Amino acid sequence: MATQPVFTISLQNVHFRAYHGLYPQERVEGNDFIINLAAQYSTANPQIVSLDDTIDYGALYGIVQEVMARPVDLLETVVQQIAQLILTQYPQVLEVRVSLEKTKPPIADFNGSAVVEINLVR
Structure with missing residues (x-):
């Protein structure tokens, strides 16, 4: 019995300037965000020789761009939308993991970043 290969395609440390957040100032000034995603997928083809046999990481990036361009209040909403669209x-x-890092969250005297991650399994 032949096993079906499972691949993981990832986008890592993808930087965006976006306008997500609860506070009006975040919608005006924006913030810097970093996206990481990994999608595990299976294929019946034992050899990947064509883009049709795999997932185009450019298309995954397009999904991320589309969602990042629409401001929402919560980071959880962003990662959910990206994962669901994929x-x-x-x-x-079979499984998708998306993390979103807000590099400068609006928290007084805070030095660090805030990260939200989702893992969805089909």
């Missing part, structure tokens, strides 16, 4: 558009994806 699962919807790519039925071969």
Whole structure:
């Protein structure tokens, strides 16, 4: 019995300037964000030789760009939307993990970043 290969395709340390946040100032000034995502997918093809046999990481980046361009209040909403769109558009994806880091959260005397991550399994 042949095993079906499982691959992981990732986008790492993808930087965006976006306008997510609860506070009006965040919607005006924006913030710097870093996205990391990993999508595990299976394929019936034992050899990947064509883009049609895999998932185009440029298309994954397009999904991230689309969601990051629409300001929302919560980081959880952003990661949920990205993960759901990937699962919807790519039925071969078995699991997707997305993290979103806000590099300068509006917290007094805070030196660090805030990160939200989601892991969805089909």
